[in-house]
Amino acid sequence: MTTKFIAQSPNKLWLAALKPPMYSVAIIPIWIGTAVAYGETLNMHWGIFSTFLLSAILIIAWLNLSNDVFDSETGIDHNKHHSLVNLTGNKSLIFWLSNLFLAAGILGIIAIAWWQRDWTVIGIVLLCCALGYSYQGPPFRLGYQGLGEVICFFTFGPMAVAAAYYSQAQSFSSMGLAASIIIGISTSIILFCSHFHQVEDDIAAGKRSPIVRLGTQGGAKLLHWLSGSLFALTGLLIALGMFPVWTGLIVLSLPFALELVQHVGCYHDQPQKVSNCKFIAVKLHFWSGLFLGLGFVVPNLWY
Ligand SMILES: C/C(=C\COP(=O)(O)OP(=O)(O)O)CCC[C@H](C)CCC[C@H](C)CCCC(C)C
């Protein structure tokens, strides 16, 4: 079960509800798209970068607030004390606050489109938001079919990175696409890990998450391959000459990958102990993304 076995202080519940570390999923794809664009063009538009970052953070705030709203309607969050709807007891406040964040985020992206006189970036971001809605909102609720990780891969990987790259360079790039595959996988790992401790609640609510489908043991095995693929793919792309050698810096995030697979390997069937694995996955995503991006920037710093 989600948290019903843990008595937590109100401050801790609010922190768990707001999930500050999760906002790195907004930062990393924008950082990677911008870093690859800088590596290829040696140009950097700081105004566009910071506007995109802020907008992405606002969009993730919408995603998380509206997730609590929609989950309150299916009963899946009944035991989740750190749901913002359960904490405030005011679903419509959270719903309208989430819409406000979405509108502000979209406004920032419209500003980028306006500066560029080009609507490509807003088109991609709107499609990401529509897919994000389809994960959790009625009548789709595709997350209940176990499709969340696939949606997560495409939206936070190829789509978000391409939008960030395009916002800087007004073109697309095969190196950006290759990097976005790594970011898509590392972001999907976070969502995948968020399901280990929720099997009982998910089954009760009819949610066929990947962990419900594979079992916790099967999920722990797949996690080895997914985590390993971040390093194997980067190594392969360096060997093929598609990535600068400096992207090998990603290896510095290997300790987080080891911590994650060992932790989940030991505790995959103990909800209380495995529940924090999502945040180990966030550390892996953040540091692997940061180091990968540095690999595109560092070789060009002296020009
Ligand atoms: C809200 C998400 C997961 C929470 O899932 P769950 O309900 O199982 O968790 P709780 O137990 O905490 O209730 C994330 C879902 C992600 C979704 C599949 C894709 C979203 C796409 C974004 C809108 C893309 C944003 C791109 C931006 C960086 C430009």
Ligand SMILES: O=C(O)C1=CC(=O)c2ccccc2C1=O
């Ligand atoms: O609350 C969560 O579990 C998640 C929130 C979130 O915004 C996100 C974004 C991308 C991948 C995974 C997740 C979550 O797991």
